[in-house]
Amino acid sequence: MKFFTKFGQYLLMLKGMFTRPENTKMYWKEFMHQCVEIGIGSLPIVIIISLFLGAVTTVQTAYQLVSPLVPASTIAQIVRDSVILELSPTVLSIVLAGVVGSKIASELGNMRISEQIDALEIMGINTKAYLVFPKIAASLLMVPFLIVLSAVLAIWGGRMAGSLSGILATDIFDIGLRQNFSPYNVFFALTKAYTFAFIISSVPAYFGYNVSGGALEIGRSSTTSVVVSCILILIADYALAALLL
Amino acid sequence: MIEITNLKKSFGDKTILHDVNLTMGTGKCNLIIGSSGSGKTVLMKCMVGLFAPDAGRILYDGVSLTEISIDERKQLRQQIGMLFQGSALFDSMTVEQNVKFILDMFSGMRHREKIKKVNEVLDRVNLQDANKKFPAEISGGMKKRVGIARAIVLNPKFLFCDEPNSGLDPQTSLVIDKLIKDITNEFKITTVINTHDMNSVMEIGDHIIYMYQGVKQWEGSNKEIIYSKDEKLNEFIFASEFLQDAKNMRMMQEKDGHQPTEK
Numbered sequence: 001m002k003f004f005t006k007f008g009q010y011l012l013m014l015k016g017m018f019t020r021p022e023n024t025k026m027y028w029k030e031f032m033h034q035c036v037e038i039g040i041g042s043l044p045i046v047i048i049i050s051l052f053l054g055a056v057t058t059v060q061t062a063y064q065l066v067s068p069l070v071p072a073s074t075i076a077q078i079v080r081d082s083v084i085l086e087l088s089p090t091v092l093s094i095v096l097a098g099v100v101g102s103k104i105a106s107e108l109g110n111m112r113i114s115e116q117i118d119a120l121e122i123m124g125i126n127t128k129a130y131l132v133f134p135k136i137a138a139s140l141l142m143v144p145f146l147i148v149l150s151a152v153l154a155i156w157g158g159r160m161a162g163s164l165s166g167i168l169a170t171d172i173f174d175i176g177l178r179q180n181f182s183p184y185n186v187f188f189a190l191t192k193a194y195t196f197a198f199i200i201s202s203v204p205a206y207f208g209y210n211v212s213g214g215a216l217e218i219g220r221s222s223t224t225s226v227v228v229s230c231i232l233i234l235i236a237d238y239a240l241a242a243l244l245l
Numbered sequence: 246m247i248e249i250t251n252l253k254k255s256f257g258d259k260t261i262l263h264d265v266n267l268t269m270g271t272g273k274c275n276l277i278i279g280s281s282g283s284g285k286t287v288l289m290k291c292m293v294g295l296f297a298p299d300a301g302r303i304l305y306d307g308v309s310l311t312e313i314s315i316d317e318r319k320q321l322r323q324q325i326g327m328l329f330q331g332s333a334l335f336d337s338m339t340v341e342q343n344v345k346f347i348l349d350m351f352s353g354m355r356h357r358e359k360i361k362k363v364n365e366v367l368d369r370v371n372l373q374d375a376n377k378k379f380p381a382e383i384s385g386g387m388k389k390r391v392g393i394a395r396a397i398v399l400n401p402k403f404l405f406c407d408e409p410n411s412g413l414d415p416q417t418s419l420v421i422d423k424l425i426k427d428i429t430n431e432f433k434i435t436t437v438i439n440t441h442d443m444n445s446v447m448e449i450g451d452h453i454i455y456m457y458q459g460v461k462q463w464e465g466s467n468k469e470i471i472y473s474k475d476e477k478l479n480e481f482i483f484a485s486e487f488l489q490d491a492k493n494m495r496m497m498q499e500k501d502g503h504q505p506t507e508k
Contacts, residue, residue: 019315026349114331114336115329115330116336118295118329119327119329122294122295122322122327123322124318124320124322126319
């Protein structure tokens with residue numbers, strides 16, 4: 001019963017976002033601010049994680065493919081498809097659920113507890129539209145961009161790791177990258193990226209916006225939002241794979 | 246003027262406000278007092294529209310807050326300023342940006358005009374050199390003054406203050422009280438203050454409403470309150486011996502002057 005109440009509140013929050021902005025310029029400013037916070041703010045962690053994801057995938061794939069009948073360029077194919085289909089969209093989204101999600105939940109939670117949201121309401125501002133919508137919109141714009149960047153960096157990281165460790169030369173890796181490439185995989189990765197971007201932003205926004213109590217509850221809601229986001233990402237990951245592949 | 250008729254509010258099985266009827270006059274400091282849990286915060290939150298009442302009407306100069314469209318309500322809210330207990334300043338903005346925010350959102354003013362207006366209101370609350378400071382860098386009293394500046398920058402017709410003196414030393418409390426009183430008189434606004442501070446009650450209480458267990462128990466002015474025969478009110482206000490002595494002294498001082506009618 002509690003689940004349905006919370007789910008209803010979540011849907012009402014989403015519905016409440018769609019009203020005419022009081023001042024379009026201010027909303028745009030807030031949207032750009034969130035793009036910088038979510039996109040540029042997450043860049044360092046995205047770069048580090050992606051490079052190592054690709055590097056480890058190359059080394060581990062080479063370790064498992066010991067048969068002389070399998071050409072070395074297959075390693076590059078496996079790295080490419082693993083990165084595009086699963087590692088970059090899913091693993092990175094789980095990391096972003098922690099980085100971006102906890103930030104959104106704690107920011108809104110702090111605003112709720114310190115009555116800043118009430119202050120905005122009394123000014124006549126729709127807080128769902130002004131505070132929640134720009135976060136979700138910015139996430140929908142920036143997270144797919146980060147995931148595409150991550151895929152590129154992970155493949156490049158794998159290529160570098162292969163070359164540096166002497167597993168396979170860069171020219172063989174490049175040949176493997178171009179073999180049996182299916183553009184549909186990119187479409188599938190982007191579908192996942194948009195779905196996860198929505199989960200990463202809307203779930204923490206719900207938990208942060210509806211927090212009540214004190215500082216302890218802000219931390220609790222932040223943790224809960226990350227856990228729920230991660231579970232939803234994994235469920236959505238399976239559902240999309242079953243539906244689209 | 247704010248008129249409240251038959252206001253009721255419950256949370257689950259617990260009724261917080263029972264049939265509250267009030268009239269709060271323009272140009273007056275209307276103080277809501279009462280012990281913790283008496284319903285004064287819920288009453289104020291219903292009045293500003295943060296809580297939807299279960300029944301009853303809240304009229305702002307004849308316009309019912311509960312019976313107007315969302316757009317009309319937004320417009321009405323622009324006539325309402327509120328000072329929160331914890332000031333509720335935006336942490337990521339400077340003092341100037343905090344005050345300017347509402348102008349950015351609702352006024353069609355040019356940047357220079359906005360800055361001029363912000364400086365005017367900050368000057369009015371005696372905060373001249375804090376424009377570029379962040380809320381974390383200023384004192385509690387200064388935060389309250391920024392909160393007041395933010396509340397009055399759009400020239401509201403109604404000003405709400407939730408425990409404006411909480412966490413302040415007695416001297417700063419007096420400054421804040423005087424500021425609120427002066428602003429009320431200067432701009433002829435209807436001010437509603439939710440307070441526990443007996444000093445405020447005596448100094449600026451043009452109209453005092455005592456809430457007891459969700460019911461309006463007593464109302465009158467600061468002149469009338471010391472002559473009140475209401476037991477519950479006396480227990481609440483003159484709880485300490487010190488305050489009882491102060492009351493007796495005040496009554497003796499006023500003996501020669503005009504004595505208001507007993508309530």
